[in-house]
Amino acid sequence: MTATALEISHLNKTFRTADTSTHVLDDIHLSLKKQEFVSIIGPSGCGKSTLLKIAAGLDIDYEGQVQLNGADVKGPSKEKGFIFQEHRLFPWATVEKNIAADLSLKNDEVRHKVDEMIELVRLKGFEKAYPKQLSGGMSQRVAIARALLRSPQVLLLDEPFGALDAFTRNHMQESLLDIWRQNQTSMLLVTHDIDEAIFLSNRIVVMDARPGRIKAVIPVDLTYPRNRVGVPFQQLRTQVLGALNHVEAEDVSYEI
């Protein structure tokens, strides 16, 4: 875990309309090492999604530098897998066709890789199911498989489990860890769930709002799989909460 996969430096983002301009991201520096798992946590509206979209190349209207493996990010590409909060599967396509997407299942190599992915996200038996027949967790797993099939260097996840119930969410976090360890992809996860961030990541980036800036970076030096009820986990939770509260306390003072 030494080489850098994603490097964001001096990033500033301002949304401009005819008569307003909102400074959303302020001088963000963030680097994601190869095979590293980093979570971003922060109050709603602090610019987490904006940051992730910029990293994905979905939004290229910013100041600063975003590089993947030393090359400037100029637009979206398969190297940067993106998982949206809603699964965004194609409703007219079956699970296997969603995963294959623009590739043809008639191609043996594609067929083989799709089957492998279905195995990885544990959806065997659902190859021919339509999205309407899947639960939220299953749909999100299909979306992850669709991204992973393209062997991305980084996987960018924008609150992927936010809409799931607590039980499914825990289960999905474990699946994601599994997938990460098998696939060795770098992960950048946006979440509003402190436990999720601690359970999954090597580092937690705490963000502040208006304008969005990085307030703290908290390393998580616990071995996997992590025990959610252990003392070290509790201590980290207190630490992250402290950083977040600090952010929110300042937030209040902004409003007075």
Added chain:
Amino acid sequence: MTGKERTKRFLLGALIPVAVLVVWQLAVVNGLVSRQLFPPPTSIFRDFYDMLMSGELPHHLGISVLRAMIGFFVGGGLGLLIGLGSGLYKRAEQVLDPTIQMLRTVPLLAITPLFILWFGFGELSKILLIAMGAFFPLYVNAFLGVRNVDSKLFDVARVLEFSRFHQLTKVVLPAAMPNILLGVRLSLSTAWLCLVVAELMGADQGIGYLIQDARSYMRTGVVFVGIVIFAVVGKLTDSLVRLLESRLLQWRDSYRG
């Protein structure tokens, strides 16, 4: 639905038509209404049978279906292509849509005399009329279909690096398919309607001609046969498209078929 229930529903639905036919037959047989104007159902059926056996009916039906099909494919095809084009490209919309919307308000029946003046009673004026009728429903619905595509799915296509071609075939077309199929249904029924108009205005072949010809010889039974054929073929094509819909749109959440 169980078989028994289905039979029951069919019988309930058939109750009124059968009653009408029976009353009609009895009324004619008993001399209550003119046999000339209301030939009894049995004699209409005989006319139908005779025309079927002599090959007269299949011949004229074939001509009519061919006309409707050519008109539908020309007009509907253009409507689909131009509708998709204006849906996809703002520029195309800005150039084409105002004119098309203007033309759409012109009643088709009002331009038939003009078509006849320009192109005579030949095939051209008929097919043009049918094509024009078939154009608008497909144009409007293809356009709407494209504009209803969830823009969030375009983000997905960008992240997955779909080619322009795949954006069209894997995102736009499937998403627009419900609207397109609705357009096909409406276009087909309009094409069929225009066919009736075109053939009744003057033709020497086709079901419409059959009806006009029978009218001038007071063969009312044949007129009835023609009308029923028009209705049945119209209904059949509609059912065909609906079958297509139920197969192509089984992914839809709301689909109840």
